[in-house]
């Protein structure tokens with residue numbers, strides 16, 4: 001999307017909503033004496049969207065929030081992406097928003113994301129179906145499933161990928177390959193092959209369409225994404241049909257997410273192919289992009305903090321020394337990586353790859369003396385809390401040691417929420433932690449590296465490094481040739 005098209009789009013969508021907002025605001029306040037959170041609506045038509053985008057396209061997006069919090073307090077009104085939005089940088093309010101999912105608020109994604117995910121994806125489901133499918137997803141990615149089934153595949157696929165690395169790689173690309181292969185294996189039991197690689201390429205096009213204008217005429221990226229989405233759906237439908245055939249002809253049932261969805265069917269769910277495909281598409285998106293970004297950023301932060309990298313290496317060299325060189329990591333090994341868990345927490349806190357979650361108020365909601373009117377957008381900023389010096393000492397520096405004492409925070413559990421909270425809390429949280437830990441283990445025990453070029457972290461449209469983090473690698477003295 002070029003900037004002219006983008007501005008035009010914003011102009012069209014914002015002008016109408018701003019007009020409605022101004023009318024609504026004055027009539028709501030006078031008619032019902034509601035007290036909206038303070039704030040500014042920014043430029044006519046565009047609101048504060050361009051400020052937000054330019055802040056998030058830089059390495060330092062926090063002033064966007066800092067300025068408003070110091071002027072208005074931690075709950076303020078702004079106008080972004082065509083809608084008036086109540087923005088919360090307050091941990092208690094965030095918790096209130098997340099916990100009241102389905103009661104006072106409901107999730108609300110931009111049109112481009114909802115269209116590309118498909119209407120039957122977990123991220124868009126509501127009510128009792130959401131509850132049932134959220135717990136089905138949890139049951140497929142919980143600690144005992146990871147320990148008994150997934151751990152071995154995670155270890156094997158990470159090692160296989162690292163084995164094929166050349167002496168210069170784009171880390172973000174390699175990490176994406178790893179997490180895609182892992183997710184496809186968990187969902188459908190496919191090992192990496194040409195089919196999975198071509199599926200991945202289509203997938204990347206789908207994800208690129210997430211942050212564009214959801215109008216094919218305006219945006220060629222969106223057009224390409226829609227085409228790629230139907231190719232992905234077609235490929236996955238074939239898999240679903242083949243599974244149905246295997247199951248009816250031979251009574252076979254694989255122990256993967258697709259198998260669990262088919263069982264749900266037997267249990268009264270009766271899902272159509274389209275429903276199953278949408279569900280799989282969304283899980284692939286949720287698990288693949290997020291975890292690969294966190295892998296890349298962990299390496300970037302560690303590279304920039306040599307003392308932490310040295311301590312991490314020591315922890316993993318000790319684990320390796322207890323094992324045969326080619327022996328897979330087990331759950332007990334994962335559980336004996338205390339410093340790694342500090343690195344994982346700190347990476348999640350500083351990276352904020354999901355900087356916050358959008359919701360919509362389904363009725364007038366009173367919070368901290370203000371009223372959020374029915375129908376309004378709400379943004380619970382997870383980043384604002386993670387980056388707040390009142391909650392985390394010297395909050396804006398990467399300091400994994402903070403997690404060794406006092407759980408890293410000044411007090412409560414509400415402060416550290418990289419996986420959200422409430423009924424929509426990320427069902428892949430533990431899985432992401434395990435994948436990152438196993439990846440770090442094999443990386444630091446096999447390689448040392450230096451950045452190949454300077455690379456910048458940016459936060460819009462998604463959190464990423466501009467150049468996909470190119471690094472130059474050197475193998476350490478660990479035999480790696482006989483990996484199965």
Ligand code: HEM
Pocket residue numbers: 107122123124134137141282283286287288290291294353354357358418419420421423424425426427428429431432
């Ligand atoms: C570092 C990696 C990850 C981060 C930071 C992350 C973060 C999040 C957050 C903040 C949410 C809440 C969204 C909301 O409330 O609207 C979420 C939801 C979700 N995540 Fe993750 N996630 C990660 C990895 C994964 C993985 C590996 C999976 C694969 C199973 C996954 C699957 C999901 C799904 C399906 C949802 C939607 C849940 C629902 O709406 O009920 N995520 N994630």
